[in-house]
Amino acid sequence: MKKRFIGNLEVSSIGLGCMGFSHGYGSIPERNESIRLMQQAFDLGCTFFDTAEGYANGSNEELVGEALKPIRDKVILSTKFIIEKDDFSKESTMQQVRTHVEASLKRLGTDRIDLYYQHRVNKDIPVEEVAFSMGELIKEGKILAWGQSQATEDEIRRAHAVTPLTAIQSEYSIMERMFEKDVIPTCEELGIGFVPFSPLASGFLSGKISKDTKYEGDDVRRVISRFDRDNLIANQPLLELITQVAKSKDATPAQISLAWMLYKKDFIVPIPGSRKIERIQENLGAADVKLSDDEFNQIEKELENIKIHGNRTDEDIAKLKEM
Numbered sequence: 500m501k502k503r504f505i506g507n508l509e510v511s512s513i514g515l516g517c518m519g520f521s522h523g524y525g526s527i528p529e530r531n532e533s534i535r536l537m538q539q540a541f542d543l544g545c546t547f548f549d550t551a552e553g554y555a556n557g558s559n560e561e562l563v564g565e566a567l568k569p570i571r572d573k574v575i576l577s578t579k580f581i582i583e584k585d586d587f588s589k590e591s592t593m594q595q596v597r598t599h600v601e602a603s604l605k606r607l608g609t610d611r612i613d614l615y616y617q618h619r620v621n622k623d624i625p626v627e628e629v630a631f632s633m634g635e636l637i638k639e640g641k642i643l644a645w646g647q648s649q650a651t652e653d654e655i656r657r658a659h660a661v662t663p664l665t666a667i668q669s670e671y672s673i674m675e676r677m678f679e680k681d682v683i684p685t686c687e688e689l690g691i692g693f694v695p696f697s698p699l700a701s702g703f704l705s706g707k708i709s710k711d712t713k714y715e716g717d718d719v720r721r722v723i724s725r726f727d728r729d730n731l732i733a734n735q736p737l738l739e740l741i742t743q744v745a746k747s748k749d750a751t752p753a754q755i756s757l758a759w760m761l762y763k764k765d766f767i768v769p770i771p772g773s774r775k776i777e778r779i780q781e782n783l784g785a786a787d788v789k790l791s792d793d794e795f796n797q798i799e800k801e802l803e804n805i806k807i808h809g810n811r812t813d814e815d816i817a818k819l820k821e822m
């Protein structure tokens with residue numbers, strides 16, 4: 500597997516998002532099966548694994564920590580924290596962050612977190628305070644590097660000025676390109692890696708999603724508008740485009756979607772998530788699918804004429820709690 504750098508961290512050019520093993524996409528595999536899948540991903544060359552304290556109340560961290568234990572020093576492990584406003588009113592940002600990092604270290608069964616993201620920038624806490632706290636954790640060796648998720652350009656610049664950021668993890672795919680105009684160029688300017696989450700638009704870009712599939716439990720596809728039946732139908736032109744390119748390259752639509760973003764910038768490292776070995780293999784295999792300049796430019800040209808319907812918002816996902 501080819502390698503890339505995000506900041507100073509060297510990782511496989513495609514990572515594995517581990518959320519779905521516990522959270523966010525409905526039914527989950529049996530525990531040992533999930534552990535086996537993560538270890539198989541490593542055997543296939545993946546050295547970048549992503550989790551968060553918020554996935555299934557920390558149990559995803561426990562699962563990922565257990566899976567990576569035998570290979571801990573050979574992988575880059577990222578997790579995320581959220582500081583709530585209520586927490587902030589009781590304790591200082593540094594105290595809060597310390598509580599969160601200690602709990603994650605314990606659940607992960609490790610002595611350091613390689614990359615620690617603020618899962619969402621809390622508008623009530625100055626980014627500078629969080630950045631300062633991250634600097635302290637780096638000095639103490641509790642974390643090696645830090646990042647933000649879904650941050651704006653202004654939040655990135657302000658945080659980076661206090662403690663340099665290693666990566667921004669935000670939603671990005673051939674279907675959701677909103678960060679191309681400001682965040683990705685800012686990452687390039689400041690030498691920060693960009694880690695797209697939902698790089699396959701929650702599976703839509705695999706071309707294997709049926710318009711009639713019903714989703715259950717905590718599956719975000721029950722509530723995000725991208726999966727409304729009408730939007731699934733309206734978004735077929737995008738799927739047709741990547742399917743056509745895939746056929747000409749003897750690849751799959753998911754692979755073309757990932758190869759497209761790998762072509763864009765060398766500091767982009769997507770973290771698709773899957774609970775099936777053949778799909779993990781397919782996704783990691785995208786690192787070997789190379790688009791030519793002409794193929795890439797043709798895709799970009801055609802994208803200009805394709806309107807995207809629906810999206811994936813935190814507000815829609817919050818509706819799951821009421822269902």
Ligand SMILES: NC(=O)c1ccc[n+]([C@@H]2O[C@H](COP(=O)([O-])OP(=O)(O)OC[C@H]3O[C@@H](n4cnc5c(N)ncnc54)[C@H](OP(=O)(O)O)[C@@H]3O)[C@@H](O)[C@H]2O)c1
Nearest residue numbers: 516517518696697698699700701702705771772773774778
């Ligand atoms: N920072 C944040 O706020 C944030 C938000 C969301 C996610 N994340 C992180 O980013 C990771 C990736 O996000 P995501 O899971 O939404 O990414 P994704 O890869 O776009 O979507 C995952 C979904 O697509 C399906 N899928 C994946 N590869 C496939 C393939 N080759 N063929 C068919 N279906 C495929 C999976 O189904 P199966 O599992 O059934 O194969 C799963 O339902 C997460 O695991 C998590 O670590 C971060």
